[in-house]
Amino acid sequence: MSDQPVPVLEARNITKQFPGVIANQNINLKLYPGEILALLGENGAGKSTLMNIIYGLYHPTEGEILVNGQVVRMNTPRDAIALGIGMVHQHFQLVPVMTVAENIMLGSETVRNGLLDVRKVAEQVTELSQRYQLDVDPYAIIEDLPVGMRQRVEIIKTLYRNANILILDEPTAVLTPQEIEGLFQVMELLRGQGKSIIFITHKLKEVLRIADRINVLRGGRVAGEANPKTSTQAQLASMMVGREVILTVEKEEARPAERVLEVKGLSARNDLGGPALHDVSFEVCAGEIVGVAGVQGNGQTELVEVLTGLRKADHGQITLNGSDMTNAGPRRITQEGLSCHIPEDRHAHGMVVSYSVADNLVLNTYNQKPFARGININQPAIIEHAKELIKRFDVRTPGPNTHAGSLSGGNQQKMVVARELSRPLKLLIAAQPTRGIDVGSIEFIHNQIVRKRDDGVAVLLVSSELDEIMALSDRIVVMYKGEIIGTVPAAEATRESIGLLMAGVHADAQPPAPDASAPGS
Amino acid sequence: MNARSINLKGLAKLALLLLVLTLIILVNSTELRQVTWLRILFGVSALNFTVRATVPLVLGALSGILCERTGIINIGIEGMMLAGAFAAFTAKVATNSWPLLASLLFGVLLASLLFGVAVALLVGALMGLLHGLMSIRYRMDQIISGTVLIILAAGITAYLFDRNAIAEGKFSQISIPLLSDIPVIGDILFTNAPITFAALILVFVLQVALFRSRWGLRTRACGEHPRAADTVGIKVNRYRYVNTMLGGMVAALAGAYLVLEAVGQFQEGMTAGRGFISLAAMIFGNWNPVGALGAAALFGYTQALQNELLLAGFVNIPRQFVAMLPYVVTIIAVAGLVGKVRAPAAEGKVYQTEGGE
Numbered sequence: 117m118s119d120q121p122v123p124v125l126e127a128r129n130i131t132k133q134f135p136g137v138i139a140n141q142n143i144n145l146k147l148y149p150g151e152i153l154a155l156l157g158e159n160g161a162g163k164s165t166l167m168n169i170i171y172g173l174y175h176p177t178e179g180e181i182l183v184n185g186q187v188v189r190m191n192t193p194r195d196a197i198a199l200g201i202g203m204v205h206q207h208f209q210l211v212p213v214m215t216v217a218e219n220i221m222l223g224s225e226t227v228r229n230g231l232l233d234v235r236k237v238a239e240q241v242t243e244l245s246q247r248y249q250l251d252v253d254p255y256a257i258i259e260d261l262p263v264g265m266r267q268r269v270e271i272i273k274t275l276y277r278n279a280n281i282l283i284l285d286e287p288t289a290v291l292t293p294q295e296i297e298g299l300f301q302v303m304e305l306l307r308g309q310g311k312s313i314i315f316i317t318h319k320l321k322e323v324l325r326i327a328d329r330i331n332v333l334r335g336g337r338v339a340g341e342a343n344p345k346t347s348t349q350a351q352l353a354s355m356m357v358g359r360e361v362i363l364t365v366e367k368e369e370a371r372p373a374e375r376v377l378e379v380k381g382l383s384a385r386n387d388l389g390g391p392a393l394h395d396v397s398f399e400v401c402a403g404e405i406v407g408v409a410g411v412q413g414n415g416q417t418e419l420v421e422v423l424t425g426l427r428k429a430d431h432g433q434i435t436l437n438g439s440d441m442t443n444a445g446p447r448r449i450t451q452e453g454l455s456c457h458i459p460e461d462r463h464a465h466g467m468v469v470s471y472s473v474a475d476n477l478v479l480n481t482y483n484q485k486p487f488a489r490g491i492n493i494n495q496p497a498i499i500e501h502a503k504e505l506i507k508r509f510d511v512r513t514p515g516p517n518t519h520a521g522s523l524s525g526g527n528q529q530k531m532v533v534a535r536e537l538s539r540p541l542k543l544l545i546a547a548q549p550t551r552g553i554d555v556g557s558i559e560f561i562h563n564q565i566v567r568k569r570d571d572g573v574a575v576l577l578v579s580s581e582l583d584e585i586m587a588l589s590d591r592i593v594v595m596y597k598g599e600i601i602g603t604v605p606a607a608e609a610t611r612e613s614i615g616l617l618m619a620g621v622h623a624d625a626q627p628p629a630p631d632a633s634a635p636g637s
Numbered sequence: 638m639n640a641r642s643i644n645l646k647g648l649a650k651l652a653l654l655l656l657v658l659t660l661i662i663l664v665n666s667t668e669l670r671q672v673t674w675l676r677i678l679f680g681v682s683a684l685n686f687t688v689r690a691t692v693p694l695v696l697g698a699l700s701g702i703l704c705e706r707t708g709i710i711n712i713g714i715e716g717m718m719l720a721g722a723f724a725a726f727t728a729k730v731a732t733n734s735w736p737l738l739a740s741l742l743f744g745v746l747l748a749s750l751l752f753g754v755a756v757a758l759l760v761g762a763l764m765g766l767l768h769g770l771m772s773i774r775y776r777m778d779q780i781i782s783g784t785v786l787i788i789l790a791a792g793i794t795a796y797l798f799d800r801n802a803i804a805e806g807k808f809s810q811i812s813i814p815l816l817s818d819i820p821v822i823g824d825i826l827f828t829n830a831p832i833t834f835a836a837l838i839l840v841f842v843l844q845v846a847l848f849r850s851r852w853g854l855r856t857r858a859c860g861e862h863p864r865a866a867d868t869v870g871i872k873v874n875r876y877r878y879v880n881t882m883l884g885g886m887v888a889a890l891a892g893a894y895l896v897l898e899a900v901g902q903f904q905e906g907m908t909a910g911r912g913f914i915s916l917a918a919m920i921f922g923n924w925n926p927v928g929a930l931g932a933a934a935l936f937g938y939t940q941a942l943q944n945e946l947l948l949a950g951f952v953n954i955p956r957q958f959v960a961m962l963p964y965v966v967t968i969i970a971v972a973g974l975v976g977k978v979r980a981p982a983a984e985g986k987v988y989q990t991e992g993g994e
């Protein structure tokens with residue numbers, strides 16, 4: 117840092133204008149050899165846009181990119197790849213129906229006698245995945261893989277192309293703490309080899325843990341630089357958002373009332389037909405937040421899917437507001453059961469990427485008044501509704517008619533949350549509700565969830581962020597291998613005790629049956 | 638367990654195939670030929686008819702596969718076929734007696750026929766380009782764009798068609814040495830005219846190319862997840878243009894087949910819905926070339942059956958019902974498949990790099 121070598125990568129005066137938005141304005145950024153540069157910024161600050169420009173996918177309205185001190189002209193990502201730039205995108209760029217090996221070689225295929233040499237590529241993939249301890253099966257089909265595994269495939273994809281400069285756009289958003297630690301080890305290994313990394317995340321703790329230098333963007337401009345050794349999370353947060361952010365959630369003692377959701381002896385299978393849930397029983401009362409903790413892949417996804425009608429249960433019973441909803445369809449559950457669902461994968465279950473923001477905001481209510489008028493859609497009412505939610509939830513978009521896919525990742529998430537929370541509710545099922553959201557908005561969404569609780573909504577919160585679970589929950593259930601291994605009142609929970617349960621270790625002081633610790637006691 | 642059940646399925650299929658083959662040979666070379674219904678089902682004439690009916694259908698389906706695998710819906714196959722047929726005819730008529738250098742090499746007839754094919758391919762490529770321009774450059778709805786092609790081809794060919802023109806001669810049959818000596822089967826499969834052979838070869842070439850070549854991998858990526866293809870430096874829209882043009886050429890080859898190999902002349906609207914049945918074959922074959930061949934053969938066979946039943950006067954229900962057979966089978970086949978086949982995920986959607994995800 118002191119002797120200032122030539123930056124491997126430099127962005128000079130980058131400006132990028134989209135219809136109605138200036139995403140980047142006169143941005144300057146330098147990346148030196150062998151360093152990890154963290155890029156922070158609110159949702160919509162322009163981080164992904166800048167990265168896409170560096171990667172040759174978007175073309176800047178103004179400004180230039182230098183690689184090793186030379187101005188380069190990039191027309192497509194092909195040029196960037198040739199210059200040794202690799203990028204892991206915020207949303208997976210994998211073809212779901214193809215195998216891992218096919219996805220990895222796509223665009224840089226190995227060909228023998230005119231045909232793809234899948235075997236050779238598979239060997240290379242196995243070799244890479246062993247070297248970096250990423251452990252992926254080159255012949256697996258992408259759509260069968262859990263998100264954490266897909267993330268690894270994306271990383272191998274850039275390694276396979278021999279990238280010297282790696283751009284990682286929110287790679288940790290979908291990873292479990294263990295996987296994140298694994299990723300950091302890979303990043304350190306790569307840094308040790310002299311590679312340079314730009315790392316984007318909203319988790320300030322991660323930034324302080326891994327980054328050598330921090331750049332902050334705000335509103336499309338550079339807001340400043342920070343040194344991870346001397347900064348605190350609070351400083352970074354206020355630098356990003358431009359105001360003080362309260363990083364802890366303030367809430368009062370829960371006052372649980374009647375039972376809203378009751379699950380008894382629930383069993384279900386996963387996509388591959390294997391057991392995913394086994395004899396799961398718990399309940400959520402009005403006015404309390406029950407957090408579901410667990411290492412990802414221990415049945416949480418399937419549990420949420422069964423509860424929201426997206427997956428069939430094999431055994432067991434689900435009672436919602438006193439009526440039996442076992443294997444009911446999603447519409448009955450959402451409308452009759454007054455339940456809502458913030459899904460873990462927003463692109464797959466949360467939104468229609470090709471619809472406008474306004475239409476996405478009525479996906480759960482379009483068939484009800486005032487949005488439906490007989491068999492017609494009441495467009496003015498939908499637009500009005502959208503304008504109000506956009507304001508209330510601070511969704512950064514040029515307008516209600518904007519194509520939802522062009523919003524920044526975090527703003528897409530805010531749009532989904534806004535839709536789900538804006539309806540009279542009895543039960544809120546939130547899976548990773550703050551995935552990809554900046555600290556300022558997390559504060560807001562957490563407050564909204566607590567407010568719902570105080571209004572008497574039963575909340576089931578699933579998150580791989582242990583901090584989020586600890587901060588919001590009144591009661592924590594821990595899932596391990598498809599079963600509930602323990603239930604802990606939040607007041608008694610510590611990171612260690614929950615962590616042990618997540619690893620499948622029964623703590624001795626733990627009451628054996630989940631029902632033993634009555635809610636609110 | 639899984640591997641074994643697949644093996645069993647494969648074995649069952651193989652056994653069925655062998656059984657049918659033996660039946661075909663027996664029916665056509667022994668006294669079994671006297672049994673009317675066996676003759677209708679397995680007679681040489683029914684099978685020859687099947688081959689003739691299958692060729693344009695499978696070519697049409699391949700055209701659809703080429704376009705849709707890269708993400709462009711092509712319901713305009715019918716129009717591309719008709720345009721190809723007309724182009725082949727016009728070129729053939731113009732060169733009925735063409736003293737060309739090529740004629741010295743192959744003889745006038747062959748040179749003129751080949752010229753017909755070449756012109757048909759060119760016109761097909763132009764139709765594909767038009768479809769590409771409308772649906773990529775001008776972001777028109779691809780269903781509409783396909784419909785435009787159909788109407789355009791029907792209108793222009795009817796307007797330009799000179800009813801007095803006559804194409805002299807058509808492709809003659811070639812026997813493949815050795816293979817054509819197999820009893821019965823050799824006659825049906827290995828003694829045919831060139832476009833028929835080309836179509837069959839094309840099926841297998843495309844099957845391999847689509848799933849095992851670089852071009853195929855990229856094509857499928859463009860049709861499934863264009864953004865992913867773009868992020869690894871593949872020019873999505875360029876692939877789409879090229880494949881749509883190739884698709885147009887293959888559909889036009891089907892048209893050329895009708896004029897230069899099957900009928901020998903052009904008639905207004907002579908494709909008679911084959912382009913649409915091709916679409917059904919493409920879907921029934923799950924967007925796979927070999928699957929589409931199977932589907933096209935099934936539809937071709939029902940047409941042959943319809944023909945044989947009518948000729949034999951074997952059934953005494955109104956002939957209109959018999960004539961419905963191929964269409965009913967098509968509808969049942971496609972309707973029965975809902976949820977079992979999967980179209981390329983991104984088909985019909987415009988792709989723009991800066992349009993967001």
Ligand SMILES: Nc1ncnc2c1ncn2[C@@H]1O[C@H](COP(=O)(O)OP(=O)(O)OP(=O)(O)O)[C@@H](O)[C@H]1O
Nearest residue numbers: 134139159160161162163164165522524525526993
């Ligand atoms: N393809 C696009 N078309 C139009 N506008 C876009 C497009 N991509 C991004 N934008 C807009 O540009 C701005 C910056 O978006 P960008 O995706 O770069 O934000 P980000 O910093 O990555 O945010 P997040 O943390 O939420 O991912 C946003 O206002 C967004 O709506």
Ligand SMILES: [Mg+2]
Nearest residue numbers: 164206524525
């Ligand atoms: Mg982003």
